[in-house]
Amino acid sequence: MTAALTVNSARKAFGGLIAVNDVSFEVRRGELLGLIGPNGSGKTTMLNLISGALKPTSGEIMLEGRRISGLPAHAIARQGVARTFQLVRVLPSLDAEQNVMAGAVFGHVRSWGADARKTSRALLDRVGLGARAHMPVSAMTYIDQKRVELARALAANPRILLLDEWLAGLNPSELKIGISLVDELRREGRTIIMVEHVMDAIRSLCDRCVVMSSGRTIAQGGVEETLSDPEVVRAYLGD
Numbered sequence: 001m002t003a004a005l006t007v008n009s010a011r012k013a014f015g016g017l018i019a020v021n022d023v024s025f026e027v028r029r030g031e032l033l034g035l036i037g038p039n040g041s042g043k044t045t046m047l048n049l050i051s052g053a054l055k056p057t058s059g060e061i062m063l064e065g066r067r068i069s070g071l072p073a074h075a076i077a078r079q080g081v082a083r084t085f086q087l088v089r090v091l092p093s094l095d096a097e098q099n100v101m102a103g104a105v106f107g108h109v110r111s112w113g114a115d116a117r118k119t120s121r122a123l124l125d126r127v128g129l130g131a132r133a134h135m136p137v138s139a140m141t142y143i144d145q146k147r148v149e150l151a152r153a154l155a156a157n158p159r160i161l162l163l164d165e166w167l168a169g170l171n172p173s174e175l176k177i178g179i180s181l182v183d184e185l186r187r188e189g190r191t192i193i194m195v196e197h198v199m200d201a202i203r204s205l206c207d208r209c210v211v212m213s214s215g216r217t218i219a220q221g222g223v224e225e226t227l228s229d230p231e232v233v234r235a236y237l238g239d
């Protein structure tokens with residue numbers, strides 16, 4: 001079966017710095033893949049290559065067998081790649097419902113009307129913001145803005161969802177809720193790449209992991225197997 005996403009020798013150089021160095025991996029349909037590694041190892045750059053925010057210096061990226069690398073970011077989003085950002089990006093002057101409607105209009109619901117509103121309300125309920133649908137996003141806490149961003153990404157009904165440290169900065173009770181929300185998405189068969197540092201989340205959610213260090217993949221496979229790999233342990237300890 002064709003993989004949901006195939007990354008084939010992707011490379012990104014910023015001048016002399018090779019942030020992503022011939023990285024290859026696949027994401028199977030319905031899989032939650034953890035993309036992990038120490039700070040500066042190239043994880044966000046990798047997500048930027050997939051979403052088209054950056055173009056690879058070389059290599060290619062395929063979504064369900066069709067090449068997306070080289071396309072502009074909006075075209076890649078239209079093909080079904082949605083993401084959340086490490087530093088949340090929402091439309092601050094709009095309320096939560098309007099933010100999520102923007103995602104729905106961009107995705108399968110084409111017009112700004114009742115259908116988009118219905119999709120938006122259902123997703124806001126799902127992420128626990130049903131009661132705050134009409135609050136301007138600028139007045140929300142950071143965590144709630146993250147929830148809005150996730151609902152907006154889901155509203156586009158993506159083929160693959162990229163989560164960039166979506167669980168970072170949550171307190172223990174919020175983290176529990178966040179993990180169960182992502183788990184629900186996984187159980188309903190969504191294909192997800194999760195860049196994450198929270199080990200509990202990685203262990204409980206990921207089907208497989210790809211581990212990056214200094215731009216390269218140093219391990220990939222089952223979660224326990226990769227986390228106990230001596231090179232991975234060394235990379236995390238900075239040794």
Ligand code: ADP
Pocket residue numbers: 014017019037038039040041042043044045046
């Ligand atoms: P991670 O997400 O794993 O923390 P990043 O992908 O953010 O790592 O960064 C990988 C490397 O690329 C770092 O050394 C970072 O400083 C560098 N880098 C990232 N983006 C840029 C950019 N736009 N210009 C120059 N260097 C960059």
